[in-house]
Amino acid sequence: xxxxxxxxxxxPTSLRVLAGRYALTPETPLRAPGSIAAxxxxxxxxxxxxxxxxxxxxxxxxxxxxxxxxGYRLAVSTGGVQATGSDAGxxxxxxxxxxxxxxxxxxxxxxxxxxxxxxxPRYPWRGSLLDVAxxxxxxxxxxxxxxxxxxxxxxxxxxxxTDDQGWRFEVRRYPRLTEVGGYRRESNRGHARHRRxxxxxxxxxxxxxxxxxxVGYAARRGVRVMPEIDVPGHMQAAIAAYPELGNEPGRQxxxxxxxxxxxxxxxxxxxxxxxxxxxxxxxxEVFPFxxxxxxxxxxxxxxxxxxxxxxxxxxxxxxxxVDDLVGWWxxxxxxxxxxxxxxxxxxxxxxxxxPPPGAVIFAWRDESRVVAARKAGFEVxxxxxxxxxxxxxxxxxxxxxxxxxxxxxxxxxxGYQPGDVYGVQGQVWTEYLPTPxxxxxxxxxxxxxxxxxxxSAQREPFTGFRERLRGHLRRLDALxxxxxxxx
Ligand code: ACM
Numbered sequence: 001x002x003x004x005x006x007x008x009x010x011x012p013t014s015l016r017v018l019a020g021r022y023a024l025t026p027e028t029p030l031r032a033p034g035s036i037a038a039x040x041x042x043x044x045x046x047x048x049x050x051x052x053x054x055x056x057x058x059x060x061x062x063x064x065x066x067x068x069x070x071g072y073r074l075a076v077s078t079g080g081v082q083a084t085g086s087d088a089g090x091x092x093x094x095x096x097x098x099x100x101x102x103x104x105x106x107x108x109x110x111x112x113x114x115x116x117x118x119x120x121p122r123y124p125w126r127g128s129l130l131d132v133a134x135x136x137x138x139x140x141x142x143x144x145x146x147x148x149x150x151x152x153x154x155x156x157x158x159x160x161x162t163d164d165q166g167w168r169f170e171v172r173r174y175p176r177l178t179e180v181g182g183y184r185r186e187s188n189r190g191h192a193r194h195r196r197x198x199x200x201x202x203x204x205x206x207x208x209x210x211x212x213x214x215v216g217y218a219a220r221r222g223v224r225v226m227p228e229i230d231v232p233g234h235m236q237a238a239i240a241a242y243p244e245l246g247n248e249p250g251r252q253x254x255x256x257x258x259x260x261x262x263x264x265x266x267x268x269x270x271x272x273x274x275x276x277x278x279x280x281x282x283x284x285e286v287f288p289f290x291x292x293x294x295x296x297x298x299x300x301x302x303x304x305x306x307x308x309x310x311x312x313x314x315x316x317x318x319x320x321x322v323d324d325l326v327g328w329w330x331x332x333x334x335x336x337x338x339x340x341x342x343x344x345x346x347x348x349x350x351x352x353x354x355p356p357p358g359a360v361i362f363a364w365r366d367e368s369r370v371v372a373a374r375k376a377g378f379e380v381x382x383x384x385x386x387x388x389x390x391x392x393x394x395x396x397x398x399x400x401x402x403x404x405x406x407x408x409x410x411x412x413x414x415g416y417q418p419g420d421v422y423g424v425q426g427q428v429w430t431e432y433l434p435t436p437x438x439x440x441x442x443x444x445x446x447x448x449x450x451x452x453x454x455x456s457a458q459r460e461p462f463t464g465f466r467e468r469l470r471g472h473l474r475r476l477d478a479l480x481x482x483x484x485x486x487x
Pocket of ligand 1 (some may be wrong): 297298347364
């Protein structure tokens with residue numbers, strides 16, 4: 001039996017299948033650090049209880065430099081299961097063990113093949129962006145999404161919390177951000193280019209308590225949550241809530257109803273900078289992760305070009321043109337966040353305006369930006385559209401659900417070779433994904449391919465991956481994931 005027979009996804013660094021099997025029952029003893037034991041019980045339910053004597057499942061924390069931050073060893077023999085690794089590594093070992101069991105765990109007794117696995121991820125950052133701004137998705141779905149990420153050893157959920165079309169993060173100090181910014185009058189029906197609307201109000205937001213609970217749940221599964229507050233563009237919902245943030249403070253905008261990029265951006269007054277810093281002060285209270293994503297993408301500078309406040313700011317800061325205020329915003333906020341011990345992430349546009357030192361660049365426009373950001377000496381998370389934008393259609397077949405753009409087939413995602421980067425991430429923008437079913441259709445199975453790009457240093461030809469994926473899809477079936485079937 002080889003790797004393919006076990007259908008492990010992502011493919012482990014090394015796997016040896018040995019003679020014999022080990023039988024697992026709900027009475028099998030479990031010995032593990034408390035947090036790992038809780039995860040085992042959550043993921044392998046109805047297996048197994050804690051404690052007990054005799055051979056069983058043993059998870060041991062070890063400090064093994066060879067395994068790095070997230071690697072693990074998993075040895076299954078006729079005498080039991082032994083996993084070793086760091087805390088993070090042991091969490092991934094639990095997921096691997098889960099994949100060795102049948103897709104549904106409703107029987108009381110299973111046997112798994114004896115194996116020796118050593119498994120070490122290729123990249124430290126393996127993520128997925130989920131856009132909850134364009135369509136609000138219930139927090140229950142975010143929990144499910146975290147579970148699906150953890151199953152594929154993806155370690156970072158990038159939550160895109162704010163945009164022109166909706167503000168989803170509760171800010172105690174500025175309640176109108178969600179009370180007003182969390183709701184829009186209607187949304188595009190069909191593709192935005194046709195300028196039709198559905199006449200149906202849409203909205204919703206997450207309380208800080210809800211997000212804190214989500215962050216804790218994700219952490220217990222080895223998934224960190226990076227919030228994104230996208231500034232200074234993509235801010236029309238905030239400006240609708242607080243018109244004084246805009247470049248024409250007397251003007252009352254509404255939360256944007258169509259997809260695409262708003263020309264309405266933040267002004268550059270001291271009061272607006274203070275406002276955003278206040279928001280970030282609440283963001284860091286909820287999200288303990290080291291990085292906060294500040295956006296910086298797609299900022300049309302036209303309003304600044306006509307603004308006296310912007311002209312003054314350009315002069316006082318010694319910049320050469322209003323466009324450079326994109327970089328100035330990032331540096332102002334990065335300095336503020338450094339006071340909280342945080343670093344920032346930004347989209348690759350900021351590279352044109354001197355990003356703050358230590359920023360992580362999310363290179364999205366195309367692969368050349370990945371190369372440019374790396375050359376400039378930054379840590380890069382590679383998310384180039386042509387490989388990692390999972391909101392693109394998977395094919396140009398007429399029965400493919402409506403997409404912003406296309407096409408990005410599974411084989412192309414799997415074939416991505418990101419080179420020397422900090423990591424990779426699958427982007428699930430949701431303009432055309434109003435329901436969890438549609439999100440799952442677009443994310444899966446392409447996110448599985450991307451997870452393997454991020455984890456597995458030794459990749460198979462696509463046909464090998466596809467065969468393994470066929471087996472793996474039975475696991476997604478058992479979870480009723482609404483994935484797009486293979487062609
Ligand atoms: C982006 O797609 N505007 C980052």
